[in-house]
Amino acid sequence: MKIGYYPGCSLHSTGIEYDISTRKACQVLGIELDEIKDWICCGSSPAHHCDELLSVALPVKNLSLAEKGGLKDICAPCASCYSMLKDAQLKMTDDQTRKDVEEVIAADAPGDIEVLHALDMFVDRCGYDAIAEKVVKKLDGINVACYYGCLMTRPPKVTGKTNFENPTAMEELIETLGAETVDWNLKTFCCGASFAITNLDVVLELTKKILVDAQASGANAIAVGCPLCHANLDGRQIQINQKYGTDFNIPIFYFTELMGIAFGVEPKELAVAKHITEVEDFLQERSLL
Amino acid sequence: MKIIGENEITVDASFAKEIQKHCGENVNLCYQCRKCAAGCPNRQFMDFTPTELMRYVQLGMFDEALKKNTAWFCVSCQTCTARCPQDIDIARVIDAIRMIADERRLVADAGNVRVLNRLWMIMLRFMGRMYEVGLVGTFNMVTGKPFNDMALGKKMILKGKLKFIPSIKMPFTMMKMFSRAKKIKERKKANS
Structure with missing residues (x-):
């Protein structure tokens, strides 16, 4: 294809x-x-x-x-x-x-x-069955909060998504890889996007809300499908901890990275070492590294 | 709260018309249900809610709509647009408000959003692609905070996440596209 x-x-x-x-x-x-x-x-x-x-x-x-x-x-x-x-x-x-x-x-x-x-490409064009066939390493011990952010689903007139308030395609995909997913509230909330450059307070506040909700829902990792969401959720945790006195150290993965790991691709090849919030220990503990 | 007398209350429909001309959205469909205000993630940073912003446009209250920070703190997350029961593309109305403020060269409580937008578009015009390091670097210099976000920047450099050499794509095609777009805009303005 x-x-x-x-x-x-x-x-x-x-x-x-x-x-x-x-x-x-x-x-x-x-x-x-x-x-x-x-x-x-x-x-x-x-x-x-x-x-x-x-x-x-x-x-x-x-x-x-x-x-x-x-x-x-x-x-x-x-x-x-x-x-x-x-x-x-x-x-x-x-x-x-x-x-x-x-x-x-x-x-x-x-x-x-x-x-x-x-995400559409993998889910609609390949399908969950074809993805399941390629899984060689089940992602045991990862509870993922799937975060869609704004523009993957909204506005529905543009994206054509019918379940834009509660999308579930990423959850199904992640579960196919052997990980668990959590039910949480802020999966389509906004992270503040480019306000990271113009007004950092906005991003810290919004991103903090997302991290708090993901953790409270029992997630130990978050999966994203947008580079800006990743930059904010992954890169701003230290600043959030400093500002709000929190203690976040949640690994943020692109959902494609989790696919790669489950498909048996070496995490090194996937460049997971480039994350600001480090994920190596997290993967090591689950013998996925 | 400003108290005004009965006789001072007037409605200026020209603002709503101007918005409609810009983006095709009819603000007068709004019946103030407040769904957009309830869903707005950035509400706490705004002077007033998106619902109130819509009302100001309906009433022709230019200063409130164009100069206060509400329109400029919109993150374009599309929640309001997706949920509006009257199917108004509110995020697009807000884009139009920002453009009108730009056209009139109004001083507004815009944070540095305008600076970033302008730098981005200039960069695009000559390079074709966004050069993140150059954009953030120039932005920090222009806004007088050259060391803004240094700690994170340093980490990103160490992790090899930043690309220092810009990739320039079709600069002449880009410049031509930008100037043709400007010409069309000017032509339309002259015709109206």
């Missing part, structure tokens, strides 16, 4: 583990990822904050590059990229927007391309 790949800027830098683990998991499952040649940034929040037209034109340019490369489906692991691409497709149904965007990219709008989040 060949699927186009749009890593986005974060996966080449702060979210490098997500890129590595997604590629590894795909390799095991026989998915060939074909990176879109010369892809550009989707514009992310700043684009839709300050330029209505470019916030559609930038993602569409990427879709057009994908079409040029002969790609029919695109996997975007970053929740923000995924949302921008899907949102642009929806906005392109408006005739005036379509005309303006075609003028900006100086080309005809691309035809039908399906945009998938990495």
Whole structure:
């Protein structure tokens, strides 16, 4: 199975583990990822904050590059990229927007391309059974709080998800890998995203709420599917502990890393050592390292 | 609370119209159910709730909507948009409010959100891709806090999480796209 790949800027830098683990998991499952040649940034929040037209034109340019490369489906692991691409497709149904965007990219709008989040790709295209077949190391002793954040499921008009208030696809996937999942409240709460740069207090407060709820629900690890969620949950625990007098040391995994570990890929190859909140001891205790 | 007399109460519908022109959303559909306020994760940092913001737009209270921090503290998490019983894309209305404030070059209680947005778009225009190290570095310099988040930055460097060499993609195509978008915007403004 060949699927186009749009890593986005974060996966080449702060979210490098997500890129590595997604590629590894795909390799095991026989998915060939074909990176879109010369892809550009989707514009992310700043684009839709300050330029209505470019916030559609930038993602569409990427879709057009994908079409040029002969790609029919695109996997975007970053929740923000995924949302921008899907949102642009929806906005392109408006005739005036379509005309303006075609003028900006100086080309005809691309035809039908399906945009998938990495989770959709694994769940919808491979299925739980195919994933279960590849599991060689059961993830015993990990109680995972599956964290979706905002843009993997919302807004439903864009993502097409019907269970956007209580999604469960990641839980089913993680359970397939032999880990346990917990039922918790804040799985679609916001972590504060890019406010980490502009107003850190916002991120510390929101991220603290998420960590508190995950721990209170009995989780000893959190799985995420977005590089920004990971940066905040993983990178801000020390600052949260300093500010609120808490004692968090919760490993934050990309769900693809957990897939990789269960598939028998060496955690070293998955670059789990790059996490700010270290996970080596946690994995060692469960003989997964 | 500001007490105003009965005769001073007026409604200016032009704000709602302007928003609709920007993003196609009709703010007048809002019947103040407060679902957006209840679900907003960032409410505690805001001057007033998103529900109140919608009311200010309906009434044409420009200053409250554009200059106070509510619109600028929206994290675009889409909770309000997903839950609105009247199907108003509230997050998009808030985007439009931010754009109107930018167009009018208003001084607003925006934190540094505007600075980040501007730097991001400039970088994109010339490089095609986001250069995280450059973005955060420039942002810290511009906002006068060059050592902001140094501890975490150092850790990230040691872990090899930061990419120091930017990848520049199609700078000429990008610049052309940006200038064509600007032209379309100006043309539309002239026509209206």
